[in-house]
Structures are given as C-alpha cells and as structure tokens.
Amino acid sequence: MSRREELAERLAVVEERIDAACAAAGRPREDVTLVVVTKTYPASDVELLAGLGVSDVGENRHPEAGDKAEEVRADLRWHFVGGLQTNKAGAVSRYADVVQSLDRVKLARSLSRGAQAAGREVGVMIQVDFDGTDPGRAGTAPDDVSALADVAAELPGLRLDGLMTVAPLGVDPRPVFDRLAGLAERVRADHPGARALSAGMSEDFEDAVAAGATHLRIGRAVLGERPVLG
Template structure:
C-alpha cells in the first residue's frame, strides 16, 4: 500500500505542478480551480489514499460502481458524477452525488429533482454541452446538449426544487485543438450567467488538455489517468 501511496503522491504532485504553471501563464490564482480526480475503475482503497494526500473532490461515471465506492470510503469527499446518466438511475445517483456534470436533457433534470427531493438533499448540476458538431465531429461522439438547448435546460433546473445550477461542462472532441472548444464553452458560460448569475462553474480539461482549459477560465479540471495511471480494461 505504501508503494501505491507514493506513486499517487508523485503523480498528484506532478499534476498540481502543471496546474500551477498553467495558472502562472494565464495570470490566475490556483485557488480558483478545483481538481476533480477521476477515480472510475479504480478501487476504493485508491480513493482513500487520495483523500489522505489532500484530495477533496473525486469523480465517477458509472452507477452502481460510484455509489458502492461512495458508501465504502469514509473520508469526507465531494463526489462528482460525470458519466452519461439514464433517467431510471438518476434517483439513485442523487442519493450520493454532490455534483452531476452530465445533465443534458429535461427528463434527466426532472428525475434528478425527484431523487434529490426523496433523499432530502440538495444537488448541484452542470449542463453538459456537445460541441462536437461545431468542430466537425458528429453529435453522437460525446454526450451533451446542443448549445441552443442550454437556456431552456437552465430554466428547468432553476425551477426544480433541490437542484442548483452550477454551470456548464464539456469534453473536447478527440483529435481537435481543445483551445477553441474551451473558448466556445467560456462564451456559453458567460451567456448563461447573464440569466443565472450563480452558474459560475466551467468544468473542462482533462489529463491531456488541462493547460488549455486553465487558459480560458475553467474552474474545474477532471483528471484521472495522469494521477492514477493507465486504466484497467472495463469489465
């Protein structure tokens, strides 16, 4: 276990150094950013080690794996669910997630609202935007709502008890320069805040493109492989 701890410590330190350098280049304060360590497919023991190393936010994208891990880990972490989510699983996810990054349709908003209300807990949600078509990629490559649907989705969240609109999220399409993608997300975020001033979160940037995300104003970085290593095959 000590060997794994030191491996995670070294990788975490390296990522934090990258974030610090990116913030320095962008004249930003690293305290403005939240690092969400994506622990999907890795055991709860790794999550516990990360918490001991100072990690406060972890991300998962598969249910029920995410819920089982959240129940097993005793550390007081903030759990982010960031995978595609079926409406029939939304109620269960609302019982343990603190933030859902992948809200992309009105039915999912309603299901999460019902689940959060039943669990008597508040849930932050981010609107996932599919920017693939704007950059020459088919819309089914990534999950997400079309930019034209954001306003109505945001209003639906704002009108749903127990849900809080945190902001927006995207994943840069594969083999596309991430900078213009994240710049587009930043513009959409600014437009959204005109009607929903509290929606300040911009979740963008992963292991390969976190510097580009920092440069355009991302508030949350979702980093897995650079910290945990190459992922084992999915079962």
C-alpha cells in the first residue's frame, strides 16, 4: 500500500467517526473542522493530505512548523497548536493562520507585533488549562480567560477566534469539554465573533463533538504512529 493509499484509508475512517459523532449530537458535519496535526511528519505527507481534501493542518514546534509551511506548496490553513515562547511569536506570526495556544498577555502582544510587521491578521484561540497542577503545562487558568480575551480582542493584527483545551491525562474528557463550552459562552457574551471551540484529539474527539467542539486536532488516527526521533 502506498503512503497516499494509507492516508486515504485512515482519513476515511476518521471522517466516518466524525460523521457519526455529529449525527449523534444532532449537529451538521460542516460545523466541525478537522485539523490534521502533522508535527514530526514530513512535508510530503502534508502535500498528500492536501490532495485528499484536507484544508487545515496543525504544527506545534518552531522552526519545524515554519520550515514545513514554506516547503509545502498547497493552499492550507496552518494552525500552531503547541506551547509558544514569546521570543518565537513574531516568527510564528509570519506563517500561522491561527495560533491555538495563546495563554498570556505578553504572548498576545508579541503575536500582535509580529502580525503587524508581516501585514497579516492572525487568528488566536485562548488555551485553557483545567488541570492547574503542572506548572510546565501550557494554558491559562479558567478565571483569567475573560481578561485575556479582552486584551487579545483589542490588539491590532489579531482576531479572537475562541478557546482551546487539552483534556488532562487520565480523566474523563467529557466534563472538561463541557466546562470549556460553558466558558466559551461567557466569552462570547462580550466577543460574539469568538465562536471557535478547539477540543478533542484521536482518542476523545467524539466527546468533544458532543460538547460542541468546532475544531478537532487529530494526528495519529490519520497519520499513524509518530516517527521515532533520534
């Protein structure tokens, strides 16, 4: 089986699962965007996915993400989905269409400066950390989301798209996704355009769809086991 055939087969299975989850939740399939997370996979895989109809891809490390975005010729929306250092924000603003991991004001200001310098508008989602026990984990506390949303919405070059979360390991993800949806409703009261809800990965995206997710970040289920890095 060629790599294209393998990806097509895996993608079809994931699409069937998304269709079924949307049907079970009574939601239109077009309300949910599949973001295929291509971190550690080669640019050739991204090109193949684009040929199979994928429109959104996710990366989580700079400069790997930037190098890949420059190499791939297909017209795609690039989502940066990993924790981001402030000193790399300007470079990421030059190629990312959406940064899903905004979690502090300093980062928002750096992304804004980078977007302005590049003459671009960059969508941002606020990453929410519902765990709070790991100081190294990306994400802002739920109580701080509204204030950060207010700042991001006012900064030039940025577009506040919504919220994102990663369910903590070892817990039932559905209550986490429900909490994110409730928090998003409160944010939309002040920022009606912030309608995106990014939640769910290969193992739990059906729960995310049931909770109202608009964006699913799926890597392994489409691309297979990640390459072992030396």
